[in-house]
Amino acid sequence: MAEYITIRSSTKEQFIDITGLVQGVIDKMGIKDGLCVVYVPHTTAGITINENADPDVIGDIEGHLDKLVPGSGDYRHIEGNSPAHIKSSLVGHSVTIPIESGKLLLGRWQGIFFCEFDGPRARQVIVKLIKEV
Amino acid sequence: MAEYITIRSSTKEQFIDITGLVQGVIDKMGIKDGLCVVYVPHTTAGITINENADPDVIGDIEGHLDKLVPGSGDYRHIEGNSPAHIKSSLVGHSVTIPIESGKLLLGRWQGIFFCEFDGPRARQVIVKLIKEV
Amino acid sequence: MAEYITIRSSTKEQFIDITGLVQGVIDKMGIKDGLCVVYVPHTTAGITINENADPDVIGDIEGHLDKLVPGSGDYRHIEGNSPAHIKSSLVGHSVTIPIESGKLLLGRWQGIFFCEFDGPRARQVIVKLIKEV
Numbered sequence: 001m002a003e004y005i006t007i008r009s010s011t012k013e014q015f016i017d018i019t020g021l022v023q024g025v026i027d028k029m030g031i032k033d034g035l036c037v038v039y040v041p042h043t044t045a046g047i048t049i050n051e052n053a054d055p056d057v058i059g060d061i062e063g064h065l066d067k068l069v070p071g072s073g074d075y076r077h078i079e080g081n082s083p084a085h086i087k088s089s090l091v092g093h094s095v096t097i098p099i100e101s102g103k104l105l106l107g108r109w110q111g112i113f114f115c116e117f118d119g120p121r122a123r124q125v126i127v128k129l130i131k132e133v
Numbered sequence: 134m135a136e137y138i139t140i141r142s143s144t145k146e147q148f149i150d151i152t153g154l155v156q157g158v159i160d161k162m163g164i165k166d167g168l169c170v171v172y173v174p175h176t177t178a179g180i181t182i183n184e185n186a187d188p189d190v191i192g193d194i195e196g197h198l199d200k201l202v203p204g205s206g207d208y209r210h211i212e213g214n215s216p217a218h219i220k221s222s223l224v225g226h227s228v229t230i231p232i233e234s235g236k237l238l239l240g241r242w243q244g245i246f247f248c249e250f251d252g253p254r255a256r257q258v259i260v261k262l263i264k265e266v
Numbered sequence: 267m268a269e270y271i272t273i274r275s276s277t278k279e280q281f282i283d284i285t286g287l288v289q290g291v292i293d294k295m296g297i298k299d300g301l302c303v304v305y306v307p308h309t310t311a312g313i314t315i316n317e318n319a320d321p322d323v324i325g326d327i328e329g330h331l332d333k334l335v336p337g338s339g340d341y342r343h344i345e346g347n348s349p350a351h352i353k354s355s356l357v358g359h360s361v362t363i364p365i366e367s368g369k370l371l372l373g374r375w376q377g378i379f380f381c382e383f384d385g386p387r388a389r390q391v392i393v394k395l396i397k398e399v
Binding site: 001002035037039040041042043068069073074075076077078079082085086088089090092093094096126128130131133 | 166167168181182183184187189190192194196197201223224225228229230233240241242243263265
């Protein structure tokens with residue numbers, strides 16, 4: 001079964017640490033060893049893994065993505081949110097993390113971040129667990 | 134078993150919607166619940182997920198990738214197609230999507246796009262399904 | 267079980283071909299068909315797949331990432347290594363590759379590259395294999 005997590009972004013762009021929510025799904029499902037896939041079913045949001053200790057790291061990633069994909073340019077898409085679409089394809093729509101002894105094998109400084117690029121709005125994240133046989 | 138899909142690009146750069154072809158493999162293999170990995174065994178092509186409603190979204194992604202990775206620059210690679218190599222590493226060579234009740238858990242506006250960066254040519258895409266136990 | 271590979275980078279930025287090490291884990295574990303996830307538990311390193319024939323391809327990817335994410339800029343993170351953090355989120359922290367008949371289904375010219383962005387240092391790479399049932 002896939003588990004659904006609802007997230008509410010509060011600003012246009014926002015990286016939200018969902019590590020605890022994902023680990024919570026693993027705890028609930030009782031998986032010991034396998035794979036965890038965190039999937040974002042949206043086209044103007046993505047997901048990435050990076051440092052969760054100094055918030056300036058995430059701030060710098062958000063800021064630099066704005067430099068790489070400016071808010072205004074010769075975009076054609078009628079809704080005017082092409083930067084959000086482009087950024088979501090640059091960071092990606094899923095992360096895959098090994099599970100061992102019931103824990104995500106994240107590195108010491110790693111967190112899982114839902115990347116809102118066109119908020120604020122309610123979003124879903126899908127957590128799919130594959131048990132190792 | 135891995136299933137192979139052959140795709141033929143018709144221009145140098147082209148994003149090709151392969152969602153139906155991937156769902157077709159799931160239907161053929163009869164998988165109900167699990168994971169779908171779509172893998173691109175090339176170095177000048179990639180794969181991404183984004184909006185399949187307004188074609189200008191994909192057009193804006195292609196156009197902006199050209200801005201980020203210009204066709205000419207101080208590249209060394211003798212074949213002269215380094216922009217295609219760089220873009221493929223930026224978008225990535227695989228996507229992983231949960232399957233439930235025989236369907237890809239894509240978002241309402243999501244499609245799977247093969248990203249040709251050095252066409253036109255014949256390409257392969259590998260679809261690997263993992264059944265949930 | 268997850269297998270751990272130790273890698274030692276020797277310069278600040280370095281792409282290290284780890285294809286043979288990953289295939290070695292598959293050989294050791296005796297997996298015939300399934301999925302191979304190569305996961306990087308770091309926040310200033312990543313992993314990508316690209317050409318392993320002409321070393322200038324990897325050189326051009328490294329060089330262009332430096333253009334996209336310059337070493338100095340208005341970064342806030344106190345450690346001063348934000349470019350490494352940003353690059354790791356651009357290339358990603360895992361790759362997922364199908365396995366068939368005991369072999370990674372890499373394309374003819376593909377290699378798996380550990381991407382060091384803040385070396386030199388000792389790093390770990392996690393290889394997780396999922397057996398197809």
